[in-house]
Amino acid sequence: MDRERRKFERKPAEARKEALILATLDLVAENGVRGATVRGIAKQADVTQGLVRHYFSTKEELISAAYEYHMNALTDQTAASAKDGKARSRLARFISATLTPPVVDARSVALWAAFLNKVRHDAGMRAIHERTYVYFRDHLEELIKAALDEAGQSSKSEKLRYLAIAGNAVIDGLWLEGGALPDAFSSGELAQIGLRSVGAIIEIPLEAEAEQP
Template sequence: MTVSSRRKFRREGEGRRRQDLIEATLDCVAEKGLQGATVRAIALRAGVTGGLIRHYFPGKEDLLQAAYATIVGRMTEQAKAALAMEGAGPRRRLAAFVAANLGPPVVDTRVFSLWAGFIGRAHSDPALSLAHREGYLGFRNEVEALVAEVLEAEGRVAGKAELRRHAIAINGIIDGLWIEGCLASDIFEPGELADIGIATVEAQLGLNLGEEEKT
């Protein structure tokens, strides 16, 4: 590894240092896979000692858990950025959220490789399993809140069980299309996956998300 390929470890405080180590871990996982992301490799990537890593993370599994949670949380936050639409009603906001999950930067081959590497080990690693569960529930809760807003604006009364089912279904729709987009983006037209995702969510809810909300 050349010096230029190392991350510059910034001495800006505990939180920033911890995040630098997480980013170095993600770099190593992307390049070497989970097995190759050893403490030594991560330390070399970050330009620090293994002892410093252990100061912030008790063990490698704790560091991997934090790295996976960062990936999942980052994808959710990138999609949520699409909700900052001044004057937009609930339907437009839900459509924008679905579309954001099915295009760049969320649809990305590096992100998918990282996610796949972590998820392949989650079934046998309690720490990664917990990170996955928390990430999934956090995303699903976001979807559920958006659906609740849409249905409320329509005057449709939806109980907790119905909202939960809608959120589970929409999460599955997004996940499936996201995987295909990451694996073979070149076989889809620009915006095609987003259009399909929105249409499928419309069918799920029985609403046209492109129409204006009732006043």
């Protein structure tokens, strides 16, 4: 009666690759890069070990792909928030997006930490890092410059450099703490602190600006 079921299903390459990448990110976040074994990844993606190798000819390659995927997801989540509107408002929304879930998230921080070593040693990984990091920081610097100009304040490059570094540091630090101690902050608190702090540093109040376009 019971007809023999298919033993597996063939799926489009892109879907399989993405599934493998997501499985990899899960395991890397949980156990680190070395702890994310090929067998573990296969199991997480509900697939046999050989298939991993079929799509990524080496573990290194899979790890790089996963890192790039993750970093792209992160930047996508923030970049979209800072379109249109007054400069001050764009800046505020950018900060707010960066300090709110899903960007603030334990898994993200765990991934960041887990990949750090690889980034330091592997040229390909470092290239991905540079691209996204510089993108983030330049974006922030641009937004700060626009806000200063709009407010009629000076935005000399020397001063701007300091403001971008400092602003970036507050945001990074808050992002880190929010991810590492998820229960230590109430909803919205991180974003509020971020807005107040960056506002104090650049001498432009930002708190009221986060909502409206």
